[in-house]
Structures are given as C-alpha cells and as structure tokens.
Amino acid sequence: MIQDMRLIELKGVCKNFGDTQVLHDVDLYIRKCEFITLLGPSGCGKTTLLRIIGGFEMPSSGEVLFEGKDMTGIPPYKRRINTVFQKYALFNHLNVYDNIAFGLNLKTPEQLGVQTKKEKKEEIARRVNRMLKLVKMEGYEKRSTNALSGGQQQRIAIARALVNEPEVLLLDEPLGALDLKLRKEMQLELKAMQQQLGITFIYVTHDQEEALTMSDTIAVMNGGRIQQIGDPKGIYDEPKNAFVADFIGESNIVDGVMLQDDLVKFRDTEFQCVDEGFDTNEPVDVVIRPEDIMIVGEDVGMLSGTVESVIFKGVHYEMMIRDEIGGEGQGMLWKVHSTTMQPVGTRVGMTIVPYNIHIMHKAKTADAEPVSETGDKEA
C-alpha cells in the first residue's frame, strides 16, 4: 500500500466517556475516493469514531491525521469535511435554497473564486442549482424544510453538505428513518453520487446489507474495537471471527475441535474442511451459512434432523432443523435456507461441502477480542 494514498489515518485512537471506554486503540486508514462503511451494532463506537473524524469529539489518546497532518484540536468548521446527520438537522428557519447555500454564504468571494459580492451571489446560485439537480430536488428552492418528507429532507441534507465540495463526506446512518424501498433507492443514488463526484465517503450503519451494497471497504466494529476490515466480499466469505460471521449475514455458529489440518469435529461428527494452521485439538468456532447447508434424503446426510419450522422468505424458505446429537429433542437448531420446502416434521439429512465450513479461532475473552491485523486491507 502506498503511504500517500492515505487521506485520513487514525493511530491508536481511544475514547473515554467518564469511566466507560468506548473506543479501544483504533487503527484505521481511509484512502482518497474510497467509500468506507463503519458497521456494527448500536453502542459499538462507530458513531463516536465518525464524530472524532468530524471534529465533534476529541480522542482521549491517539491521533487523527489528515493528509499526514495532525488534526487533533482543529474544530469542525476548519476541517475540509462535511457531515450528513442522522436526523438531517436542517435549519427550519431557512428555506431549501438557503439551507443548501448556508455553507457557501459563510465564505468570502475569494474563497469561491470570484471577486465581487454580486459574482458571489451568482456563483452560489449556480452551485446550489447544480446540487438540487444532483439530488433531484429542482423546483423546491422556495419550500420550507418543514413541508418536506423524510426522503426529501435527507436529499437536502446531502446537498447542503456536498455543495461545499468537501474532501470527505461523513454520513451517520443517514437512511435510518426512511422506508425500505426509499432506502434501497437512496443507497444506489448515494453510491452513484460518490462515484460521480470522486469524494471520500465515510458511512456509519448497523445495516449489514446496506454496508455490503454500497461500500468499497467495510470496517466491522464491536465493543469499541475494529473486528475486521476488508472489501464486502472478503468480509462475507472470510469472516475473521464468530462475531463478524454472525453480524454479516446469518450464520450457524457451532463449537468444534480442530483434529488436524483440514479435519474438524463438531456435533460428534468429523467434517472435511479447507482450513489449516490450527493447533491439534484446538477448540474453534465453526461458522456455516444457512444457504450452504444442503438438504438430502434421510440417513444419507452427514447429520440428520427434523424440520421444526418453515418460514417463506420470498426467494427461499428458512427452515429450522433440529439435529439428533444428544438424544431426542436435545439437538441444536440449524438455520437452513433452501428454495425447496420440507414440511414441518419431515426427517431430513444435511450435508456441507468442505469449502463452506469456516473455522475461526475462539475469542479469548467474553467480549470479542480484536483481530490484530486491523491495517490489513485488500488493494
């Protein structure tokens, strides 16, 4: 990785609120024009991390570099960063046009590349109109922000931030309040805007699907630590630990023991896998995606079980199948996705191909130990 591609770099960032430490030694770098998502459950520290980058919070220790220069102590209004807030935070004493023009009005004519006040006014009008077009809100200039729907308010909030042509745009769960259909549309639009404008987007969400759809890079966070950084496919296919596996997509997570390279034992059964480099008899977490379990005839699968419930999910059926390890009704429930439905009460066999069995080191403490190689990203 070339050092000068790094636009923002966080080094050993910690943050305490009183006695609670919300960020533990976070290392992260963000490249120019990258769409990076901070993904994690509520309370994982992702919003705090975003606010530290935006300058709204100061790190308790560690440093934040912008193009190699330390930004600690520089207030938000002096950073070339703009933010789209969770609740839009529009100025309801101003109309749509003046909301978008707010940041530009604060600048001197020289900063906008013109000489006179009149030219400044024209330049602002030009930029605001371009933004209105970008967010598809032409014709709404004179409207009061109170009269807009949630989706429209969000577009104005995005336009208000982007019109300042920031290096970096921070987005704090901006689509959280929108309905599903609108959210999906806005996801694609945001992604398109980001590619069109070539601006770095740092996006915070707890919605893994959103993260997978939009991001170039995802940083999965939990308990104030970055658990894994990588591209969406890498994170989905090769989660580094059970937390990431569970958070990104649905998973069956089973306790297992690694017998030797490429051979793991769980549910009293030995399975071929493709993972190497574990200690002999090391206890591990075994992660299997619901869509990777194949249903076969009874007694020909690797495990047998009985279907306990079936839910139709649109494209597939979600079945809960209880295996027979440990006696009648004592087995564990497996979540299985399949396009063919097995009625409740049917006894079936389950088969998993070696490639789809993911083996993970056990977390050393209860609250998910960080994965050490946090800086390791794919190019």
Next chain:
Amino acid sequence: MKRSWYASPYALWMVLFTVVPLLFVCYYAFTDAAGAFTTANFTKIAQPMYLLVLWDSLRLAVYCTALCLLIGYPTAYFLASRDFSRAQSLVVLILVPMWMNFLLRTYAMMTLLEDNGVLNTLLRSIGLPGFKLIGTEGAVLLGMVYNYLPFMVLPIYTVLKKMDYSVIEAAEDLGCSPIRVVSRVVLPMSIPGVVSGITMVFMPAVTTFSISRLMSSGMVYLVGDMIEDYFISMNNRNVGSSISLVMLVLIILSIGFLRKVDPDNQGGGLW
C-alpha cells in the same frame, strides 16, 4: 356529542367574563354619566396631560421589555446549554417569585431600596454614600423588570431547550465559528420564543399599576394608575373606560406588529 362541545364551559366563561365586560367598557366609553352617547371622553383624554401619561407608560414598557430581553436571553441561553446540568433547579428558582403576589414582591423590593433601607444601610456601614432610589423612574423600571423577567426567560428557555443539538453541530460543520453559530442559527431559530417573551412582558408592562406608584412614591404616574384612579377614587367609569379602550387598541396594534417578525405565528402573536 361533537368534540367542539367540550369547549363550551370555556366559551361560557369567555362570554361572561371577557365579552360582556368588554361590551360594558365600550358602552361606558361612549356615554356620559347620564347614559347619553358622547365622544367627550375621548376628546378629554386627547389633552397633553393625558397623552403624556400614555407616552410615559409606553416608554417605560419598551424600556422594561428591552431590559428583560437583554437580561433574559443570555440567562435562558445559559440555562439551556447542554453542559449545564443544574438547569432544572435554577429554572425553579426563577419561577419561585412568580408564586408570590406581585404587591408582596414590590413591598419587599421597597424595603431593600428605601432611603434607610437594607441596601443604603449596608453602603453607609462600609463608608460609601447612600443614594436615592425609591421615588425615581429607575426604581419603577427596576420593579417592573423584577416582576416581568420570568415571562421573558421561560419562553426563550423552552425554545432553546427544544432545539436539536445536531443543528448546532451542522452549523459548525458547514463552517460557522462559535459566534456565527449563535448569530446565524441559534438566534434566528429562537425568534418564536423571543416574540412570545416580548408579548408576555410588554402587555402587562404597558398597563402596569401600583408598582409605579409604590416604587416612585407617587412621582411616576402611569396609565394603569390613571385607570385605577378614574374607576375607584374619582368614580368616573366613563373616562376610565375610554382610556382602557385606547390602551386595548394600542396593545393589539403593537402585538399585531410582532407578527411581521414571526410570520409562522409560533410565538403566540394575536392574529
């Protein structure tokens, strides 16, 4: 039963104690002692002596409102600030004086400020010359501000407290220095509270009575005192009513003017 019926007790109250008395005021204002129609009451109060009293009342009310705003806004801003945690108890402290009768409060104020009152005694005891307060216009203004200040602080505090903090962060984010955050966002967004505060201070201030008489030892004579005198000491309810009517029109005009400042009428302007 239709929902609007639930308001009927209030409607009855309004008719009995607001509309009917108002009609009486109008009736007395346009009649003489014998009950015949006349406009003499109004020509009488158009004389310079009466207009001077009216002018003094308006002037003092404007001073009082301005002072309340000047003291009240920063107070409300401080109370509503995010990192101030004892705001609740301080707001109660601001409210406590309102639980007492205003005459009681004014008498207390007099005791403090009298020529031989607490303040002057204290000043003299440390060798400073005492100064005359009671009997001046300044004392009246002090009494008015003291009585009406909570009506300015509370509406502004409520508006500022309700303001979403992320709006302030958004302003910072878009390039506002801390001073500009206040001038471009906090102040304009708190206008409804300011309008409401001005309304609630100006209306009682312009019709102030007793406070003026007590604090100035009778030197400052305001419209409120004049109306009181006409009704009670002089037993001339006709002139008293005409003065009341003129005041009412003046108040309606000035409050209506506030609507121009606050077009959404969030602050409780009259129309």
